[in-house]
Amino acid sequence: MSDIGKVRLRVPASIKAGDVIRVRCLVIHPMERIERDKAGKIIDKKYQYIDTVTVTYLGKTIATFDTTQSVSENPFFAFAVKATDPGKLTVSFHDTHGQKYEGSVDIAFS
């Protein structure tokens, strides 16, 4: 993948106040898996994978997910949020190499 860390965030096109909406997000990330050498021994290195995902809505952290190497490459997450007020929703992905990838979307009522 050429652009590691590119985040896509999708919410429904039309949202009403109080709706429980489904937020879908995807990040381009290699999610390195444990590698083994020829003898079958685990190669000891600092694998790069996302270990924490945080969701912030209206300036407040509303969810944190701990993830492991068992999550696929280019991981996709979906979760439900109650849209109480218009405002910004941010999803940030943190990986074991200290990188942070972020995507945000404006929740507006129609």
Place this chain on the structure above:
Amino acid sequence: MRRRPMRWLAVLVLSAGCATAADRPSLPRWTSRAVPEARGDVRVEPDGRRVAVRYPGWTTRDFARFRTYAYDDTRPEPPVQRATMPAGVTGDPERGRALFLDRVKGPCTGCHLVPGDDVWPAGSVGPDLSTLADRKLADAYLYQQLWDPRVTFPKTVMPPWGAQGVFTPEEIVHLVAYLQTLRGPVVAEKDPDRNPFTRRKPVGFGDNLDPTNNPAVLRAESAETTWGRRGPTGKSCADCHAGGTEKSMRGVATRYPKYVEAYRRVMSIEDFLTVHGPETTGAPLLIESAANVDLAMLIKMASDGMPVVIDTTSAPARAALARGEATFHRRVGERNHACVDCHTPDRGAGKFLGGRLLGDATAGLTRHLPTWRTSLNDAWDMRKRFQWCMTPLGANMLAADSIEYAELELYLTQFDNGKPLNVPGIRH
């Protein structure tokens, strides 16, 4: 194309009194640049067995006996055969029912509805046979209908099962015995989806251009690496086509397939990549390789939303279009089917073939390809779709980049003219 001596022998025997050589086009000999499983090769084992080389999981049965789409295959459609019921065989309705449902044979249920909760999924291409016996048709008539229905209905889409050797005379007697047990009244359906005439139609898989919904979008974006990678000549696609695919390839895909003068043949984007890649960057881009499909998607995505504008005004393009149209109507394979049988609205289109809803070629079904196949977790281009469609017909597939397929694709794409390109699609 590889020459197969066995087939040529068969052609010589069968071609007496059929189409003249005059309607055979003078086209360049095309050496396939496809991955090995997409070339339509047949391998001969040391014991003499002929094994078709196809994609993993596909049948390896060699259908050399049956007519193909190859332009050099001049065998005619199998002749109409009259048949009489063999004497001395007593039909067993139970065995007949098992044969009717046998997925290795027909299955007859692919097109016809019969009673029973184990009949799943039945199709609606042919008539509902739930109460056939109430019509009091003669056994001999039904026998002929199964052996070769073209005797009564010359334009039928039903295969000549006996004449093509799918069912033996004895098996057809059992089938007739089963059909003669199908009497009314029809029981109410427990599950309305069992009946293809009342079954819900598939609704699709949502926004195909949303990368969080269609994995093919990510596959296409990964081809940006291929686009920027320098090949053995030291050049990359990006070196000549400046500004990224979005700018440099905008509108290009709307003009394909087209007649390419340099190669004297019709080419789709996928075909063109197989020759243009090696000639410029030096890196191979074999058709049906992931690199080819992904790059084709990336190039086509640069034209998404723009109307298809293929041009078939030049003389060679007009000739190619006419050949593509003839292919669409040409009956091939063990099943003796043509594209037109399943994919035009007055025949199979819009009906269920088993559980699959048949697409309508005249409404245009090329502008979303390559498409993501949710059932296979892979992106397929038009050519693999052709090969997949033709194999169950009992016809040996051609190479994915064959001229025959390119011209058929040209014919199908002209139904999409004026409609917006929408790549990659997402389908079952």
